[in-house]
């Protein structure tokens with residue numbers, strides 16, 4: 001007779017105490033449940049459990065700790081890293097904890113830990129409320145909030161985590177606690193930036209904002225010869241807007257740009273206001289005669305949906321963050337970044353889907369919050385770059401990781417040599433990182449306090465799938 005393994009004992013125990021769905025390899029739905037944004041992530045979990053309540057999550061955490069079985073927490077599954085996967089272990093998939101409850105008078109919105117932003121948008125229809133969200137609505141509330149959270153409304157209301165009022169957290173010992181400014185305030189401090197390292201957040205409590213549709217947004221596609229004009233506009237926009245207008249500019253090989261052979265430019269534009277006021281702000285861009293133009297007045301919810309079809313999971317993928325100050329020199333893009341993208345295309349087959357994205361969000365609002373007020377370390381007056389590289393062959397995995405760091409280094413050198421002072425701390429934006437950075441470089445001045453709090457809340461490091469806070 002064979003001796004049961006820890007994973008078998010754990011599975012039997014969870015099946016005995018839980019009523020929720022538990023999938024093992026081969027079960028219907030298992031293959032889909034382990035899919036992640038990045039196909040290169042080892043993801044063959046021995047068990048995928050779909051808790052439906054904080055008590056379910058608590059029982060899973062306790063059992064995993066008891067049998068010393070490694071586990072990961074999954075929400076929107078958009079990290080390109082191993083952060084929400086557990087090869088050979090357990091995935092706690094929060095998809096069934098997806099309630100959204102709004103209180104109109106207080107503007108408080110309570111969101112289940114497994115929600116995607118689309119769940120939030122659907123629940124807010126007709127409520128005249130809007131929240132700061134990620135700009136692609138099938139990303140998870142969980143990962144984005146716990147690691148920062150940039151989006152169209154961040155220049156008006158701050159980062160997503162700055163709009164968090166409280167959270168219910170399942171800790172490493174299985175206890176279920178509330179974290180807020182008045183309860184477990186040190187935990188509340190830690191989860192706003194490094195939440196992935198401290199527990200499973202089963203419920204978020206956010207402050208929403210009064211809102212009236214429509215807003216104005218869309219995609220504007222340009223060929224490379226308009227690079228100077230588009231980025232020059234972005235530089236001026238960050239200076240001139242009060243936070244109501246923002247733009248994210250992507251460089252990639254779009255089908256519209258010389259049959260996809262040349263790098264093209266996609267400016268994703270947003271204006272918090274009507275079409276008339278938007279067109280006045282964006283006139284210099286519109287006058288360039290974009291070859292793609294989907295801009296229109298629409299609901300905030302539909303803006304959050306407009307990139308979802310484009311941004312599809314799949315393929316081997318790495319992401320890496322970097323930061324720039326405005327004005328960003330177009331010469332840097334034309335003479336350094338575009339040639340690097342051409343070199344990448346020549347060297348790595350299948351890398352044509354790769355995107356380098358430059359965000360033009362006015363940073364003043366999140367810079368009002370002192371960097372030590374939350375664990376989030378990245379509060380300088382800078383803009384993020386998201387380097388998202390794609391390829392096909394496993395043999396290129398290491399090279400592509402190198403490429404992502406190489407491009408980030410080039411952006412860092414440009415900021416050091418031609419940028420202006422960031423007027424605040426600039427660290428790696430953890431949510432854009434493939435977990436290749438050191439936690440010290442993500443959390444900056446907050447790192448030492450996080451290391452101490454980790455010893456209190458998770459002394460055995462059972463939440464070990466994100467940046468390491470163990471020295």
Ligand SMILES: Cc1cc2nc3c(=O)[nH]c(=O)nc-3n(C[C@H](O)[C@H](O)[C@H](O)COP(=O)(O)OP(=O)(O)OC[C@H]3O[C@@H](n4cnc5c(N)ncnc54)[C@H](O)[C@@H]3O)c2cc1C
Nearest residue numbers: 073075076077078079083084134135140142143150201431
């Ligand atoms: C297409 C795309 C668009 C993006 N847009 C934006 C954007 O607009 N703004 C922005 O700031 N970032 C954006 N990002 C980056 C994003 O913040 C990260 O990918 C983030 O990790 C995604 O969170 P998730 O819940 O979807 O992912 P997951 O892979 O499920 O989770 C990421 C990490 O968070 C942990 N986690 C998730 N939920 C919980 C929870 N409830 N409790 C405890 N731990 C949890 C997981 O364990 C994992 O370690 C984008 C990424 C992609 C791929």
